[in-house]
Amino acid sequence: MGSRKVSNPLALAVLALLFERPMHPYEMGRLLRERDKERSIRYNRGSLYMVVNQLLRAGFVAAQETVREGQRPERTVYALTDAGHAELHDWMRAEVSTPHQEFPRFMAALSLMGVLRPAEAAELLATRLAALTEQVDAVRAETRAAMEHGLDRVFLMEEEYRLALLDAERAFVANLIELIKQPDFGQVWHEFHQERP
Amino acid sequence: MGSRKVSNPLALAVLALLFERPMHPYEMGRLLRERDKERSIRYNRGSLYMVVNQLLRAGFVAAQETVREGQRPERTVYALTDAGHAELHDWMRAEVSTPHQEFPRFMAALSLMGVLRPAEAAELLATRLAALTEQVDAVRAETRAAMEHGLDRVFLMEEEYRLALLDAERAFVANLIELIKQPDFGQVWHEFHQERP
DNA sequence: GGGGTCATGTAATAGGTTACATGATTCT
């Protein structure tokens, strides 16, 4: 509840799409897919209709017309209202200028790692390290391919960010593995498991 | 739906707490707070009772006894079942060994940044950079203080991870700001806004 | 012309957050 009437990032994406031109929900879905937004924004078809409805109730979008082609269900075309335009701009400014507290799964896992035995943890971390390395390579390859296809680098900034995060995590994990192997690290941790069956 | 019957990270934390000893929900909440888990796991009191119920239905925990002290509401003490013990271990292994796809808000923002004018974006990013720097400093100071109080470094791994991510983002943002300032960067972006009112 | 898959939604269900309640304890 960032105090905004609608706070789901998918809603922000919808506002951004309608900033280009009015369209109906299915088209939004198609564009999001074509532009690979699934990689950076979590959603599914159900949530798309949901947020469009939320935006409608909030007055940020309005139904512009309802057309029916043949026997297919009616498609409602939505357009940005003035309030929606303002919200898009203001919301984007907030998202760019202010970091949002995140709760990555791995942070939770780290904070609970005590329940695993140290040696086991080290093994699992090695597996993770391998997976991360693969992901880094995959992202690098994909962005290189996309740019060779002529896509402007501006449209790949989110992938460069992803890469930065992945790489930082890779370094962290590699370092943690070495740490755990050192005998003087995590005395309490070892002791806790010594007393267990 | 990682195909697990209960998938909320808070549930993992609850299992981990019950691995230490049986306890009632309110005590879980108190321990989570005392140990600063709020920083790494998103939850509120409502969700605590919710996940305990989910775990109960899934058979991972069982009500051990219900005590009443004075006129206070009854407190139900829960304990791990064998299935819960197995789930905790298996789930932890998965969380540590396998990266989970994340959707940070900033990644969404980057992928929609086109709706802002380049100069505006650069300014907002500078604000973000300052905020990130403050956060980095704050985390460094807090962990240093905690260690000086005698807390073992093992218990601060999630903070070191946080630091790694924050720092990577800082570097990324600083670099992006410079990029945007270069005149040959983001031609399409500039053009898109040239045609707008 | 029958079997996929595209197009287009709605409805049912589960998940999660906020608001509401209320006795006990402690502080001043």
Next chain:
DNA sequence: AGAATCATGTAACCTATTACATGACCCC
């Protein structure tokens, strides 16, 4: 003794995901 805070939950309300439907189009 009144105010603040702790202890302890339940209920109401959103939000989000999954399941269900169904006509059109395309491929073999």
